[in-house]
Amino acid sequence: VSGTATYLYAITRPMSVDQLSGVRGIGGEQVRALRDGELAVLVSTVSLDEFGEEPLRENLGDLSWLEATAGMHDLAVSTAAKRVTTAPLRMATICLDDDAALGRLRKLARAASTVLARLDNRDEWGVKAYAVATEPAQPVAASARSGTDYLQRRRRQTADRQDQAVAAAEEAAGVYDQLSSMAVAACRHRPQDPQLSGVEEPMLLNAAFLIDRDRVDTFTAAAQQLAAAATSLRFALTGPWPPYSFAIIDEP
């Protein structure tokens, strides 16, 4: 099967042609805004050779394709989000043509309006916290005076490690609560798998926060203060993101 389809990026407030100039999507295609009343859906044209049912199923299992496509999707959504309030759609939302995309927009209009009102002048920020590796304990065998002494020391070390893990998890939960109190909305994603992220320390917090743009300085300052004060955690702050974690509009 060959031909084209319409790829949907986000539902936004209406954008002018000027506001869309230079916004490129999948495959470098120009992103267009299909308008219906006070809403628009951002789309571009993609090939069914790449995004048809079967090719898409295969491509989603290809890491380099996934990375490139996620990057292009994110670039289009991020650029739009800097210009108008933007509710991102899930990656790889595809309609047969522009008419079908507009039909989808009309179906989602009510939910989308509610979501957009919540997202005006706000961005998403990410905070991740990892348990820091504690100082390596003195080798037990080297200093043990006897077999009993060895076993006692081993038990004490195991207990210390468990205490540290509990303390770190509590510290992460406390950080989430404190930052949540400064946010319009907050959510916790699953901790990332070290095998996927390449970060070896266990992740204890993978949070997203929806923050008023005029309160971003306060929020990032608080995050940095918490990071400086943390004894058992290392932090990473990411953002601003388009409001991916707070605007996924599902089928009604």
Added chain:
Amino acid sequence: MTELVELSVEPRAASLVDLLDRLLAAGVVVAGDLTISLAGVDLVTVRLRALITTVRREMYD
């Protein structure tokens, strides 16, 4: 995605996983369904777990 404020340096893979956490909406390590809509009628379901298995294989083999 640009990181305006960075409290620590992360490997490049981490930012891809950050993005996929968000774009796939369910967290990357969760077994969930990514729904693909085509022609506004047909819904194709891809098992996210299969995707993650492939990601792991390609990254570490």
